[in-house]
Amino acid sequence: MNEIFSNPVLAKALPEAIVETLQMVGISAFFTVLVGLPLGVFLHVTVPGGLRPMPVVNRIVSDIVVNITRSIPFAILMVALIPLARLLVGTSLGPVAASVSLSIGTIPFFARLVEACLRDVHHGKIDAAQVMGSTRMQVISKVMLPESLPALVAAATTTVVTLVGYSAMAGLVGGGGLGKLAYNYGFQRFDVTVMIVTIVLIIVLVQLIQLTGEWISRSLDHR
Amino acid sequence: MITVTDLRKVYRQGKKEVVALDGVSLSVPKGSIHGIIGHSGAGKSTLVRCLTLLDRPTSGSVSIDGTELSSVRDSEIRAARRRIGMVFQHANLMDSRTAAGNVAHPMELVKAPKDKIRAKVAELLKLVGLEGFENAYPSQLSGGQRQRVGIARALASDPDVLLCDEPTSALDPATTDEILDLIQDLTRRLQLTVLIITHEMHVVKRVCGSVSLLSKGQVIESGPLAEVASDLDSKLARALLPLPVSEPIKGALQAGPVLEILFSGEGAKEPVLTGVARHFDIDLNVLAGSVETLGGQQFGHLRVQLGDDADRDAVLGYLRNRGISAKLAGSTADEAELSEFAPADTDFAAETGDSK
The missing domain is CATH 3.30.70.260 (ACT domain)
Structure with a gap:
C-alpha cells in the first residue's frame, strides 16, 4: 500500500492519465452515439422490405462503409487516421486527437448493434403505427426507438466498454491516458506497481460502466 | 358503411404470379358486424393489408361512405388510414407506453392538444372498462385487458370502420366472449361498421349479423347469418x-x-x-x-x-x-x-x- 502512495510516477502522472482516459472515452462515446445511432436507423429502414427501402444505397453503406471500416484492425486504423485527426483538431497528440480515430473506429460497430436492436422490434407494432396514420419519422421516433430503448442502452454500454479498451491502445500513439502510463512506466521501465494500479483502475472503470448501463437499461424496460 | 368491390391482389414471386385475392366484393352497412371466415391461406391477411392500405390492391376498390380509399395518393394515405381503426390478434401495444400512452398514440400523431388527449384517453378507457388502469404497462395487464387497450386505441382516431383481425384468437374462451360482447356493445353505441376476420366459427355465431366465407381468394358464400344457416347445402x-x-x-x-x-x-x-x-x-x-x-x-x-x-x-x-x-x-x-x-x-x- 505504502508503495502505491510513495511511487513518484503515480503521484505525478496518474491523475492526469485518468482525466485523459475519461476525456477520450467521453468524447468518442458522445460522437459514436451521435453518428452511430442515425447510421444504425438508416441501415435498418433502408433494407429491402424495410420502412423506406433503398436497396442500392443500403448495400453501398452497409458493405463498403461499415464492413470495410470494421474489418480494419483498430491498431492500424488508428495510425492511418492520424492525418485526419491533425486536419480536424490541429494536432495528432492528446486525448482530443485520439478521439477522432476512436469515434471512427466504433461508429460502425455501434451502428450494427443499433440495427440489430431495431430489427428486434416486433413487426406488428410497426404495422399498428402505420395503420393509425404515422409518418415514417413518427414510426422511427415513436415506435422503433422507444420500443428498443432498453436494448439500445445495453448496446451503448457494450460500445463504451469497447472504447475503454481502444483508448488504452490509442494511448500508445499519442493519445495519453492510462494506456500510455501502463506502457511507458509499467512495461518499458518495469514498474510493476504502475502496471498493477492502471490495470486495476481500468477494471474498475469497465465495471462501473457495465453496472451503470445495466441499471439504466433495466429501469427503462417495461416488458 | 364500407364497400369492397371486385378487389384483386396479385403478388409476384419471381416469375410466378400468386393471386391472393381474386375479385372480393363485400358491403357492410353502418352499425352492423360482418364476419369473414376462412382457412389459413384463404387470403384473409391479404384482405386486411389491402383494407388498411398497408398493401395496394392490384385492382378493385375499397370505399367508406362513398369515399374511395384504394386509389388515394401517397400523401393522403395517412388521413385515409385514420378512418379505419384496427384491432390486432396480439393487440400490438407499445411496451414502452402505459395503457393511457398507447391510447393517446394515434392522437399524438396529429398533434392534438394535450388536455384534449387526456380527456379523450380517460373517456375511451372508461368505455372499454379499464378505468384506473391508465398508468399500467402492457406487461402488467392480462391478455383480455391488453385487447381492451387495443380496442380503445383503435377508436382514438374516431374511425368509421373497425377492422378486427383475429381479435380473440389468442384469448381463452371466457375472455373471448367478454371481448366479443364489448365489440358488439361498441358497435351499437358508436354506430360503427365492423369487420371481423377470424377462423373461429364461435366468433361468427356470437356477434356477426352477416358472414362471408373466403376460400382461395374468393368469397364463395356470403349473406346474413340466418340466411346462410338455413341452406342445407351451404x-x-x-x-x-x-x-x-x-x-x-x-x-x-x-x-x-x-x-x-x-x-x-x-x-x-x-x-x-x-x-x-x-x-x-x-x-x-x-x-x-x-x-x-x-x-x-x-x-x-x-x-x-x-x-x-x-x-x-x-x-x-x-x-x-x-x-x-x-x-x-x-x-x-x-x-x-x-x-x-x-x-x-x-x-x-x-x-x-x-x-x-
Whole structure:
C-alpha cells in the first residue's frame, strides 16, 4: 500500500492519465452515439422490405462503409487516421486527437448493434403505427426507438466498454491516458506497481460502466 | 358503411404470379358486424393489408361512405388510414407506453392538444372498462385487458370502420366472449361498421349479423347469418350447425335410409319428428343433432335414420311441404365433406386448414 502512495510516477502522472482516459472515452462515446445511432436507423429502414427501402444505397453503406471500416484492425486504423485527426483538431497528440480515430473506429460497430436492436422490434407494432396514420419519422421516433430503448442502452454500454479498451491502445500513439502510463512506466521501465494500479483502475472503470448501463437499461424496460 | 368491390391482389414471386385475392366484393352497412371466415391461406391477411392500405390492391376498390380509399395518393394515405381503426390478434401495444400512452398514440400523431388527449384517453378507457388502469404497462395487464387497450386505441382516431383481425384468437374462451360482447356493445353505441376476420366459427355465431366465407381468394358464400344457416347445402350452414361424427351403433339399428334435416325459424317450433312418426306410422332414430340460435333465430340440424320399411321420398316430401330442408344423407362424398366441417365450432382452421 505504502508503495502505491510513495511511487513518484503515480503521484505525478496518474491523475492526469485518468482525466485523459475519461476525456477520450467521453468524447468518442458522445460522437459514436451521435453518428452511430442515425447510421444504425438508416441501415435498418433502408433494407429491402424495410420502412423506406433503398436497396442500392443500403448495400453501398452497409458493405463498403461499415464492413470495410470494421474489418480494419483498430491498431492500424488508428495510425492511418492520424492525418485526419491533425486536419480536424490541429494536432495528432492528446486525448482530443485520439478521439477522432476512436469515434471512427466504433461508429460502425455501434451502428450494427443499433440495427440489430431495431430489427428486434416486433413487426406488428410497426404495422399498428402505420395503420393509425404515422409518418415514417413518427414510426422511427415513436415506435422503433422507444420500443428498443432498453436494448439500445445495453448496446451503448457494450460500445463504451469497447472504447475503454481502444483508448488504452490509442494511448500508445499519442493519445495519453492510462494506456500510455501502463506502457511507458509499467512495461518499458518495469514498474510493476504502475502496471498493477492502471490495470486495476481500468477494471474498475469497465465495471462501473457495465453496472451503470445495466441499471439504466433495466429501469427503462417495461416488458 | 364500407364497400369492397371486385378487389384483386396479385403478388409476384419471381416469375410466378400468386393471386391472393381474386375479385372480393363485400358491403357492410353502418352499425352492423360482418364476419369473414376462412382457412389459413384463404387470403384473409391479404384482405386486411389491402383494407388498411398497408398493401395496394392490384385492382378493385375499397370505399367508406362513398369515399374511395384504394386509389388515394401517397400523401393522403395517412388521413385515409385514420378512418379505419384496427384491432390486432396480439393487440400490438407499445411496451414502452402505459395503457393511457398507447391510447393517446394515434392522437399524438396529429398533434392534438394535450388536455384534449387526456380527456379523450380517460373517456375511451372508461368505455372499454379499464378505468384506473391508465398508468399500467402492457406487461402488467392480462391478455383480455391488453385487447381492451387495443380496442380503445383503435377508436382514438374516431374511425368509421373497425377492422378486427383475429381479435380473440389468442384469448381463452371466457375472455373471448367478454371481448366479443364489448365489440358488439361498441358497435351499437358508436354506430360503427365492423369487420371481423377470424377462423373461429364461435366468433361468427356470437356477434356477426352477416358472414362471408373466403376460400382461395374468393368469397364463395356470403349473406346474413340466418340466411346462410338455413341452406342445407351451404358450407357455412355445415360449419355453423355442425353434426358430430358418430360411429353407427352396431346392431342397434335397422338398415334404413338416413336423412339430413335442417329446420329454422317457424319450422323449428313445430314437433317435426313426432309429426313424421305419427303421420307415416314409422320409427325414427336421431343419429346426430345440433340446435343453435343464430342471428336471433332458432336452428336445428339433425341426422335421422328411418326404419327400412319407410317411404323416404314421401317423408322428404312431407318435410319440404312444411318448409323444412331435408335430403338424403349418407353418400360417401357427402360424409367426407361433413366430417371436414364437423368439429368446426371450436376451431375452424385447425380442423380444416390443410385438408384442402
